[in-house]
Amino acid sequence: MKKITLIANFPFPYRVPLFNEVAKRIGAGFGAVYTDPLVPGHDWGTGGLDHPHTFLGTEEISSRSFGIALLLVKHLRRTRPETVVIYGATLPMLAAFAWAVVTRRKRIYFTDSWGYSYSRLSPFRKMLRFFIFRGLHRYIVIGTNGRQHLIDHGIDPKNIEMVRIPLPPNSVESAPQKAYDLIFAGRFISAKMPLFFLEIVRELSKELPIKAVMAGSGPLESEIKDYINKHHLSVDLPGYISREELMKLYTTSKILLFPTEDDVWGMSAQEALNCGTPVVATPFCGIINDLLIDGHNGFILPPDPNLWIEKIKLLLQSPELYKSFSQNARASQSSFSLTSESEKFSKFISGN
Incomplete structure (x- = not known):
């Protein structure tokens, strides 16, 4: 059974259903690690998680903490996944990336970044991403702008998968008289x-x-x-x-x-x-x-x-x-669904 660990800072509400479905498709080998129990400025809860998961952070320790990075590496050493999926370039993500490089694990980058957001990063953060981009095997983006951003950085399109954010079908009909x-x-x-x-x-x-x-x-x-x-x-x-x-x-x-x-x-x-x-x-x-x-x-x-x-x-x-x-x-969203996107995500991170 192949072990796959997905690492993200927080289980954002609009991603939880996707990860739940991915876990069902992959089975017991899939697990998520979240470095934060909350997102500053948001009242999002952590309910609805129907997939194996671990929280490393506390309200006092942020995802950028060196302590969280050490806890994450300890978790990876204990569970020893064959594939590591990282989201972003915070200190814990960099630690997970480094661990996966040293231990020769498959490395996949999951990002919602695109050209404009990248252009606003500091030179140091751009350098980090330049380094990370070239040490990965596959890449997951959420839209066409993110895909083009990676291609512009020399990433082979065949190593990029676009997985949309599937929203639940809106059951409320648009009101004829608007308030x-x-x-x-x-x-x-x-x-x-x-x-x-x-x-x-x-x-x-x-x-x-x-x-x-x-x-x-x-x-x-x-x-x-x-x-x-x-x-x-x-x-x-x-x-x-x-x-x-x-x-x-x-x-x-x-x-x-x-x-x-x-x-x-x-x-x-x-x-x-x-x-x-x-x-x-x-x-x-x-x-x-x-x-x-x-x-x-x-x-x-x-x-x-x-x-x-x-x-x-x-x-x-x-x-x-x-x-x-x-x-x-x-x-605008009729071409994708939770079923189609969870299938793409699962196959892409499970493939050789």
């Missing part, structure tokens, strides 16, 4: 540009009766409330809500605005598309020109308020165009 024109979903931090969202709402409200909702929480919450009150905007703030509640909000909202300074993928955008909600996004997230296609199921625009206002008005005031975008959004 909100615009929705923001994400942390209230500067990188997610919530104040840019409010600026758009403010300008549009001068011409149209805009109703908006901002689902999330974070350090900018007080500033956001002050802005809403100062400019008398019609914006609801439900706070941090469950995924089920968020899906309902997507289906009762016309357009998701996804301004971001840097996002390796864009789960909020993927979730909204899955609900038939068109997306307007900045070109700084990995989902662009992939699941999110400009002029097809949304718009990809630089952070220029005038451009955003123009395209949002076009969608809000053109029922037939909006209907087309919404249908295209819902169809």
